[in-house]
Amino acid sequence: MVRIQVSEHRFVEIRRRSLCDNCSVRNCTSFDGSRVTECAGFKPLFLVLLKCRECGRVYDPYQSLRSLDYALCPECNHINKGVAMISFVCRE
Numbered sequence: 001m002v003r004i005q006v007s008e009h010r011f012v013e014i015r016r017r018s019l020c021d022n023c024s025v026r027n028c029t030s031f032d033g034s035r036v037t038e039c040a041g042f043k044p045l046f047l048v049l050l051k052c053r054e055c056g057r058v059y060d061p062y063q064s065l066r067s068l069d070y071a072l073c074p075e076c077n078h079i080n081k082g083v084a085m086i087s088f089v090c091r092e
């Protein structure tokens with residue numbers, strides 16, 4: 001679980017285990033308990049957009065569940081890690 005400050009007094013908690021853990025869709029039939037990191041039907045409880053510290057790109061932290069540094073966009077995290085990203089896709 002990671003806590004992201006989105007405004008002066010508001011924090012959003014993102015569960016890192018699976019995208020489905022952060023989804024507001026309750027009747028998703030594709031969720032089978034495995035680790036999902038990508039889903040076309042994903043609807044977060046809160047819309048969060050962050051600006052990358054490195055390149056300035058605006059990104060959705062829910063889409064970078066595997067990131068080590070949440071102040072960086074997925075691309076900049078990818079560069080810093082230097083390892084291939086593995087995706088787990090939520091099937092409909």
Ligand SMILES: [Zn+2]
Nearest residue numbers: 052055073076
């Ligand atoms: Zn970036």
